Amino acid sequence: MEPPSILTLLTGLLLKIISLLTDDCDRKSFRSTCKVFHRVDSLHRTHLRVFRPEFLSLVAKIPSLDSHDLSDCPRIDDGTIPLLLSSIPSGSSSWAGKIKRLNLSRCTGLRFPGLQIVVGFFVNLESVDVSYCSGFGNREAASLSCLAGLRELNFNKRLYVTDVWIG
Numbered sequence: 660m661e662p663p664s665i666l667t668l669l670t671g672l673l674l675k676i677i678s679l680l681t682d683d684c685d686r687k688s689f690r691s692t693c694k695v696f697h698r699v700d701s702l703h704r705t706h707l708r709v710f711r712p713e714f715l716s717l718v719a720k721i722p723s724l725d726s727h728d729l730s731d732c733p734r735i736d737d738g739t740i741p742l743l744l745s746s747i748p749s750g751s752s753s754w755a756g757k758i759k760r761l762n763l764s765r766c767t768g769l770r771f772p773g774l775q776i777v778v779g780f781f782v783n784l785e786s787v788d789v790s791y792c793s794g795f796g797n798r799e800a801a802s803l804s805c806l807a808g809l810r811e812l813n814f815n816k817r818l819y820v821t822d823v824w825i826g
């Protein structure tokens with residue numbers, strides 16, 4: 660058996676260090692140290708909040724991501740979502756299947772047609788936040804009901820957890 664390369668050892672060490680950085684600020688400075696640190700940080704990330712919809716295609720490169728926050732992208736709507744999702748390189752479909760939590764809070768332009776596309780893409784979603792999506796109605800709720808694994812739905816301060824509405 661080949662001994663592990665110095666790079667593998669270093670990556671393991673860096674991953675350990677990252678797991679100890681709980682403060683966002685510390686994570687940020689770690690990431691901006693150099694390209695290698697940035698890459699290792701991407702390997703470790705499970706949650707990502709994107710600030711521009713265009714960055715959606717880049718996040719497909721983060722292998723351990725399972726939670727995605729688009730609440731800072733209110734411009735996402737029924738017209739832009741097909742373009743954004745098609746910009747994700749093919750071969751990333753297994754990546755989309757790993758996403759369990761999606762935050763669409765304040766994406767008011769996302770209605771039934773757009774949500775249909777979203778649930779067809781992120782098929783294994785377990786938690787969706789559609790709070791402050793003013794257009795969210797019965798049709799929109801119906802589109803999310805296609806998600807077999809959905810357990811939590813956040814909707815205008817009401818929380819749906821496996822068969823019951825709370826609050």
Ligand SMILES: *[C@@H]1O[C@H](CO)[C@@H](O)[C@H](O)[C@H]1NC(C)=O
Pocket residue numbers: 728730731762763764788813
């Ligand atoms: C979704 O994002 C909004 C706005 O950033 C935040 O208030 C909310 O807590 C997030 N939802 C979840 C489930 O994390």
